[in-house]
Amino acid sequence: xxxxxxxxxxxxxxxxxxxxxxxxxxxxxxxxxxxxxxxxxxxxxxxxxxxxxxxxxxxxxxxxxxxxxxxxxxxxxxxxxxxxxxxxxxxxxxxxxxxxxxxxxxxxxxxxxxxxxxxxxxxxxxxxxxxxxxxxxxxxxxxxxxxxxxxxxxxxxxxxxxxxxxxxxxxxxxxxxxxxxxxxxxxxxxxxxxxxxxxxxxxxxxxxxxxxxxxxxxxxxxxxxxxxxxxxxxxxxxxxxxxxxxxxxxxxxxxxxxxxxxxxxxxxxxxxxxxxxxxxxxxxxxxxxxxxxxxxxxxxxxxxxxxxxxxxxxxxxxxxxxxxxxxxxxxxxxxxxxxxxxxxxxxxxxxxxxxxxxxxxxxxxxxxxxxxxxxxxxxxxxxxxxxxxxxxxxxxxxxxxxxxxxxxxxxxxxxxxxxxxxxxxxxxxxxxxxxxxxxxxxxxxxxxxxxxxxxxxxxxxxxxxxxxxxxxxxxxxxxx
Numbered sequence: 044x045x046x047x048x049x050x051x052x053x054x055x056x057x058x059x060x061x062x063x064x065x066x067x068x069x070x071x072x073x074x075x076x077x078x079x080x081x082x083x084x085x086x087x088x089x090x091x092x093x094x095x096x097x098x099x100x101x102x103x104x105x106x107x108x109x110x111x112x113x114x115x116x117x118x119x120x121x122x123x124x125x126x127x128x129x130x131x132x133x134x135x136x137x138x139x140x141x142x143x144x145x146x147x148x149x150x151x152x153x154x155x156x157x158x159x160x161x162x163x164x165x166x167x168x169x170x171x172x173x174x175x176x177x178x179x180x181x182x183x184x185x186x187x188x189x190x191x192x193x194x195x196x197x198x199x200x201x202x203x204x205x206x207x208x209x210x211x212x213x214x215x216x217x218x219x220x221x222x223x224x225x226x227x228x229x230x231x232x233x234x235x236x237x238x239x240x241x242x243x244x245x246x247x248x249x250x251x252x253x254x255x256x257x258x259x260x261x262x263x264x265x266x267x268x269x270x271x272x273x274x275x276x277x278x279x280x281x282x283x284x285x286x287x288x289x290x291x292x293x294x295x296x297x298x299x300x301x302x303x304x305x306x307x308x309x310x311x312x313x314x315x316x317x318x319x320x321x322x323x324x325x326x327x328x329x330x331x332x333x334x335x336x337x338x339x340x341x342x343x344x345x346x347x348x349x350x351x352x353x354x355x356x357x358x359x360x361x362x363x364x365x366x367x368x369x370x371x372x373x374x375x376x377x378x379x380x381x382x383x384x385x386x387x388x389x390x391x392x393x394x395x396x397x398x399x400x401x402x403x404x405x406x407x408x409x410x411x412x413x414x415x416x417x418x419x420x421x422x423x424x425x426x427x428x429x430x431x432x433x434x435x436x437x438x439x440x441x442x443x444x445x446x447x448x449x450x451x452x453x454x455x456x457x458x459x460x461x462x463x464x465x466x467x468x469x470x471x472x473x474x475x476x477x478x479x480x481x482x483x484x485x486x487x488x489x490x491x492x493x494x495x496x497x498x499x500x501x502x503x504x505x506x507x508x509x510x511x512x513x514x515x516x517x518x519x520x521x522x523x
Contacts (some may be wrong), residue, residue: 046181047408049130051457052092053394053491057158061146062280063175065318066181067173067175067181068200069429070170070173070181070199070206071169071170071173071183071207072174072206073132073171073199073205073206073207073208073216074090074169074170074183074197074199074208076091077078077091077158077208078157078158078167078168078169079167080220080419081151081156081157081158082158082159082160082161082167083160084153084154084157085150085151085152086147086148086149086319088147088156088157089144089147089148089151090144090145090153090208091207091208092207092208092209093202093207093208093209094202094207095200095209095211096147096207096208096209096210096211097142097143097144097147097250098143098273099211099275100143100145100147101142102142102148102270102273102274102275103122103125103126103127103129103146103269104138104141104146105124105266105269105273106118106126106265106520107129107259107260107261108135108138108139108259108260108261108266109259109263109266109267109268109270110126110259110267111259111262111267112257112258115257115268115272116377117147117274118480119214119215119217119218119277120218120221120222120232120235120236120239121141121213121214121217121221122214122218122275123236123367124236124240124241124243125150125155125156127151127240127253127256128144128155128205128240128243128244129259130256131240131244131250131251131256132244133147133149133155133476134260135258135260135261138260150152150399151373151426153243154243155243155349156210157210160439167287168185168196169185170183170184170185170196171184171185171186171187171194172187173199174287174291175271175290176283176286176287176290178201178291179200179201180198180199180200180201180283180285180286181198181199181200181206182195182196182197182198182199182283182284182286183195183196183197183198183199184320185219186278188298191297191337192298192302193287193298193299193302194287195284195287196213197209197210197212197213198212198280198283207450208367208379210285212279212280213280214275214277215278215280215281216279216280217278220293220354221239222235222407224450233253237250237252237253237254237282238255239338240253241405244455248517254336260306278314281312281314281315282315285303285306285315285316287299287481288303288306289300289303292304292326292329295329295333295404297329297330297333297334297335297338298330298335300326300327300330300333300335300338301326301337301338301341302333302336303323304323304324304325304326304327304329304330304439305323305327305328305341305483306323307319307320307323307326308320308323308324308327309323309332317499324345327341327342327345327349328342328369331368331369332368334372335498336372336373336375336376336378337514339368339369339370339372339373339376339381340369340373340376340378340380340381342366342369343366343369343370343373343384346362346365346369346478347362347363347366347384350523354522355521355523356521356522356523357518357519357521357522358518360393360394363388363394363518365387366394367394367395367396370384370385370388370394371385374406374409377413378413379410379413379414379415380409380410380415382406382410382413382415382418383406383407383415383417383418383421385406386402386403386404386405386406386407386410386421386422386425387518388518389402389406390403390429391516391517392516392518393519395514396433398430400426400429400431400433400434400435403425404422404425404426407421407422407425408422414506419443419447420447420457420461421456422443423440423443423444423447423452423462423465424440424461426439426440426443426463427461427464427465427467428464428511428513429512429513429514430469430513430514431513435468437465437468437469440465440468440469441466441468441469443497444461444462444465445469445490445500446460447461448462450479451478454500455485456482456483456484456485456486456489456491456494456498458481458497459479459481459482459485460479460482460486460501461476462478463475463476463477463478463479463482463501463505464479464501464510464511466478467501467504467505467509467510467511468510470510472505472506472508475505475510476502476506479501479502479505480502482498483498483502484497486498490523492523493520493521493523494518494523
């Protein structure tokens with residue numbers, strides 16, 4: 044990458060402190076050096092890794108010497124195949140003679156560790172961004188955000204004044220990738236491990252069957268117990284990435300606010316997240332206000348969640364007002380449910396909006412195009428019963444209702460109610476009475492007493508040869 048992190052950061056955040064930009068660039072350069080040397084199987088790569096990495100290699104050495112079959116199953120597959128490779132290629136005496144740097148040099152020199160050499164015409168992976176965490180830690184990204192998440196990569200730590208790579212921080216991702224590849228290939232985890240081992244050992248050494256490598260090189264109960272004491276925290280990289288999200292969120296990154304907010308609000312994954320619903324919702328609101336449509340949809344879903352409200356009561360007006368900007372943002376981004384919600388607000392003149400049936404029709408039509416299941420019924424209802432004369436369109440409503448009329452025997456109570464209103468709006472009162480009676484029967488069967496009572500009011504109007512308009516805000520009615 045050689046300086047591109049610095050250049051990109053300057054473009055993205057001109058007010059960032061020069062020393063911070065210099066540190067980001069130093070981290071990027073540390074990765075470049077590591078990628079170059081390790082891709083060439085150069086044992087000097089061992090000098091570019093963190094002290095924690097050398098301790099990690101010592102753990103793998105001792106796992107190769109003494110780990111039981113049960114312990115081997117606990118080791119993620121990316122590390123487990125390295126342990127198999129050590130058992131297949133080294134004696135216990137040879138391993139005992141190697142310290143952490145020695146294991147690292149062996150691993151890099153044989154191409155078991157580090158960055159894979161790129162194919163002809165391709166380049167080594169580079170960092171697209173670096174997030175500093177405090178003064179001595181950092182996390183790199185191996186590509187720009189996908190729009191839904193970050194492509195977090197290796198961690199770094201400052202040691203002896205230099206930035207060092209922590210390749211063990213990639214083990215969880217590498218292991219997940221291996222298992223996903225095995226699933227796609229229709230292979231078992233053991234078969235995939237066998238295939239990787241054969242690749243690691245190459246043509247010079249025939250890969251023994253994993254069954255023969257399942258037992259330790261020596262039966263040392265003390266060393267086996269010490270492995271449990273030193274077991275790596277394979278979840279630690281995710282906690283570090285949460286800290287990176289914290290930093291990004293503080294800097295106003297809406298994607299980070301969304302990710303961190305969702306984690307804190309839900310308390311998931313519980314292995315490394317402590318639930319904080321208040322802060323989580325605040326971050327989600329900040330992300331929405333920053334233009335993140337996904338966050339907007341999450342926030343409005345929470346604001347309108349009826350489990351937080353008094354049963355049977357309508358959504359409080361203040362909640363609708365608070366939800367409106369999130370509904371609009373989500374609707375404008377193409378979320379069909381939010382389009383339907385915005386249409387309802389316009390039709391009812393709710394959340395501080397002036398009643399506007401044309402706006403309501405535009406949004407519910409878009410909701411239908413986007414796949415909202417009840418949008419057609421709502422659109423027909425709005426056109427048929429709009430209380431603003433110049434915005435009411437009975438003829439259009441009847442045209443849109445033809446498919447529903449043809450399928451009358453399959454309609455729900457609310458759909459039958461809609462067809463009745465359409466017929467009445469077009470002066471077809473006999474048909475309106477017929478459909479309204481059917482609707483009432485469905486409402487009664489469903490135990491919807493309040494809805495049935497309102498439907499009976501409309502039936503009286505139709506029976507008296509009068510149509511009906513909705514001149515009230517339906518969002519203020521009690522919920523059955």
